[in-house]
Amino acid sequence: MFEDIVTVLSSPTYMGYIWQGFGTTLAVTLVAALIGLVLGFIVAVVKIAAMNNKWMKIPAFICNVYTTVIRGTPVALQLFLMVFSILAFPGFKPYAAILTFGINSGAYVSENIRAGIMSVDNGQMEAGRSLGMPWGATMVKIVFPQAIKNVVPAIGNEMIALLKETSIIGWVGSTVGTLTFDLNAAAGQIALGLGGAYLAPSIIVGVFYLVVVYAMVLIVKLVEGRLRKSDRR
Amino acid sequence: MIAVKNLYKNFGKTSVLKAVSTTVEKGEKVVIIGPSGSGKSTLLRCMNLLEEPTYGEIWVDDKLITPVDPYLHPEIISLSNTYRRMMAEGGDEETVIAEIKQKDLLRKFEGGAYAKAVKACRKENFLDINLVRRKIGMVFQHFNLFNNKTVLDNMTLAPVLLKLKSKAEAEEQAYALLKRIGLEDKAKVYPSTLSGGQKQRIAIVRALAMNPDYMLFDEPTSALDPEMVGEVLELMKELAETGMTMVIVTHEMGFAREVGTRVLFMADGQIAEEGTPAEVFGSPKSPRLQEFLSKVL
Numbered sequence: 001m002f003e004d005i006v007t008v009l010s011s012p013t014y015m016g017y018i019w020q021g022f023g024t025t026l027a028v029t030l031v032a033a034l035i036g037l038v039l040g041f042i043v044a045v046v047k048i049a050a051m052n053n054k055w056m057k058i059p060a061f062i063c064n065v066y067t068t069v070i071r072g073t074p075v076a077l078q079l080f081l082m083v084f085s086i087l088a089f090p091g092f093k094p095y096a097a098i099l100t101f102g103i104n105s106g107a108y109v110s111e112n113i114r115a116g117i118m119s120v121d122n123g124q125m126e127a128g129r130s131l132g133m134p135w136g137a138t139m140v141k142i143v144f145p146q147a148i149k150n151v152v153p154a155i156g157n158e159m160i161a162l163l164k165e166t167s168i169i170g171w172v173g174s175t176v177g178t179l180t181f182d183l184n185a186a187a188g189q190i191a192l193g194l195g196g197a198y199l200a201p202s203i204i205v206g207v208f209y210l211v212v213v214y215a216m217v218l219i220v221k222l223v224e225g226r227l228r229k230s231d232r233r
Numbered sequence: 234m235i236a237v238k239n240l241y242k243n244f245g246k247t248s249v250l251k252a253v254s255t256t257v258e259k260g261e262k263v264v265i266i267g268p269s270g271s272g273k274s275t276l277l278r279c280m281n282l283l284e285e286p287t288y289g290e291i292w293v294d295d296k297l298i299t300p301v302d303p304y305l306h307p308e309i310i311s312l313s314n315t316y317r318r319m320m321a322e323g324g325d326e327e328t329v330i331a332e333i334k335q336k337d338l339l340r341k342f343e344g345g346a347y348a349k350a351v352k353a354c355r356k357e358n359f360l361d362i363n364l365v366r367r368k369i370g371m372v373f374q375h376f377n378l379f380n381n382k383t384v385l386d387n388m389t390l391a392p393v394l395l396k397l398k399s400k401a402e403a404e405e406q407a408y409a410l411l412k413r414i415g416l417e418d419k420a421k422v423y424p425s426t427l428s429g430g431q432k433q434r435i436a437i438v439r440a441l442a443m444n445p446d447y448m449l450f451d452e453p454t455s456a457l458d459p460e461m462v463g464e465v466l467e468l469m470k471e472l473a474e475t476g477m478t479m480v481i482v483t484h485e486m487g488f489a490r491e492v493g494t495r496v497l498f499m500a501d502g503q504i505a506e507e508g509t510p511a512e513v514f515g516s517p518k519s520p521r522l523q524e525f526l527s528k529v530l
Contacts, residue, residue: 126283127377127436131391131443132367141390145381 004200014190014201017176021186022208024179028098029163035102036162037155040109043067047110048117049135063110070107075165078104083172094179097169105162112158116151117143149227156220160213167209183208234258235280235369235447235480238305240289242275242502249275250286251502257447262479264489264510267499268525273482276499277449280480281369282362293369294446296360301351304334309350313343367395370440374452376432378424384411384435385420388442403442410438414468430461434468441472448472450481486529490514498522 008014043063050060070078079100087096120143128138170185181189183205190201235257242250249272257263257280265273278284279291282298290302303309307330310316315338319329333339342348379387388410389403398406411417414434424432433453440448450469454462466488473479473492483489489496489510496513498506500521506513514530517523 121375121377123373123375123377124379127371127373127379128391130281130283130366130369130371130373131440132363132365132395133391134363137394141394142379142381 001199004194004197005204007194008190008200008204014193017181017186017189018183018204018208020177021181021183021205024169024182025163025166025184025209026212028094028101028166028169028179028182029159031098032101032105032166033159033162035099036105036109036158039102039106040111040113043106043110044113044117045139047114053135067107067110070104071111075100075104076168076171079168079172093172094169097172097180101162101166101169104165105158108158108161109155112154113147113151116147116154119150120146149224152224152227153220156216156223160216163212163216164209234292234294236290236292237276237280238290238292239302240276240279240291241287242272242279242284243287249502250279253289253502253504255497255504255507257478257480259446259478260476260494262473262481262492262494263497264493264495265480265482265497265499266484266486266489266513266525267497267505271499272502273499274451277451277480277482280449281366281371283371292358293360293365295358296365297355297358298360298362298365301354301358303339303347303351304337306350306354309347309354310334310339312347312350313339314347315339315343317344367397367443368446370437370443370445370448372433372437372440372448372450372453374455376424376429376436376456378427378432378436378439380424383421383423384416384427387424387435388439392442397443407438407442410441411435414438428461429457430464433457433461433465437465437468437472447478447480450479450483452482452484454483454485484529486514486526498525500525 008018043066046056046059046063050056079097082100083093083096087099089096117139124142124146125135125138128142129135133141166182167184169180169182170188173180174185174188175181176189187198187201187205191198194200237253237255240250240253241248253272253276255263265277267273275284279286280293282291286299288302288304289299290297290305291299301309303313310330310333311326313333315333316329319332320326324332378384379390382390385404385407388407389398389400392398392403392406393400408417408420411420414437416431416435419427419431419435424435427435437448437453453469454465457465462485466485469479469481469488470492479492481489481493491510493510496508496510497504498513498517498519498521506517506519506522513522514526517526
């Protein structure tokens with residue numbers, strides 16, 4: 001096993017696969033996370049707004065269908081459905097995959113954000129409204145800033161989960177050099193070259209994942225700490 | 234003037250307010266008392282539409298802030314299909330309208346003329362609630378100071394955001410108000426560092442920073458430690474002496490007697506008795522009120 005690890009680490013071809021896969025994993029996660037955050041924020045606000053605005057009832061219903069379906073079905077199923085059926089355009093495969101992860105993440109993010117907003121005492125909104133401030137302005141100036149410190153840890157968790165979920169992107173095609181060739185696919189490719197020895201490449205790729213996740217944990221902690229400090233006095 | 238007309242409020246199947254009507258004139262200090270669950274707070278919260286009434290209308294300075302309630306407008310009822318049908322079956326105007334009102338016979342769609350009349354009534358009288366709320370300050374039981382803002386920002390946020398004052402003007406006024414309550418040294422601190430009494434006094438001057446014509450108080454001293462009740466009541470008393478129109482839900486009977494110009498006693502979602510403090514506290518008529526007073530005095 002150690003020999004295999006040394007072989008992989010000293011082979012420019014194999015390390016090339018890993019760095020390439022690493023780049024794909026990071027890029028896919030980043031873009032999907034951005035899509036997920038934007039989507040999740042919009043869905044959360046629509047759902048909250050619908051609680052006292054009848055015009056938002058229909059959009060909120062659509063949002064509820066969205067979160068129910070996405071959270072109720074496996075991401076692998078969503079991936080295959082999007083890549084091979086709904087968005088099966090030539091050359092669109094990697095983008096369909098990234099979009100899938102973004103849409104999937106959005107459903108979870110929306111629930112995190114919604115919970116964060118709901119955790120802020122309703123009296124804050126009432127106080128703002130009683131002073132004549134519109135709903136939106138009170139949300140932006142008063143509620144969101146207080147909600148964000150409740151939301152950040154949960155969003156951090158979701159981003160970590162997303163990073164690891166993207167490891168199935170290779171299932172829709174893991175040709176070297178394509179945008180669906182991620183870390184996990186790199187491990188598979190290397191194992192193939194080593195004659196089916198999965199252990200060594202898996203360990204190396206695992207360390208890559210672990211380092212990124214740990215970095216994300218540190219970032220979340222940092223942000224959390226800063227938010228809490230500014231929240232005090 | 235705040236006019237409450239035939240107000241009903243249901244939460245699901247429980248009805249909290251039943252046919253409440255009252256008018257608060259400029260300069261009045263109306264104190265609302267009653268057992269818990271009698272609808273005092275709900276009535277107060279309806280006055281600035283934090284609670285939306287189920288039926289009935291609320292008018293502030295002759296502007297309608299709720300949807301039009303057709304039952305309060307006989308001329309609108311008389312345009313409805315139901316009215317026409319009942320008139321065709323025989324009957325005179327007054328009894329038909331009374332019957333429609335009493336039996337709640339109006340449906341959602343009552344013909345074009347009816348819909349047009351409702352719309353016209355709304356167009357003529359309706360005023361956006363955000364504009365009305367600028368004139369109606371509100372003080373909450375749990376203070377509801379903005380936790381993410383300093384005391385100064387709490388007081389200047391709304392006036393500046395709504396472009397009623399420049400930032401400099403708003404801050405100058407905020408400092409003057411803080412000075413009046415002896416808390417100008419607290420301008421830059423966050424609410425979490427304040428005592429309950431300080432929080433509530435700042436909540437009162439935050440509302441005053443909007444230069445309101447009316448002030449609503451929703452049990453302003455109920456969440457305070459006993460030794461802090463006095464300072465808040467004192468500020469409210471000073472405010473009353475400036476001529477502010479006030480509506481106060483409270484359990485402080487001494488305060489109600491001293492400051493109130495009119496006392497409403499609520500029970501089971503209705504105004505069970507009302508009068509001057511001398512009448513209500515001195516010679517209560519209804520057994521409900523007598524029983525209530527015997528418990529709280």
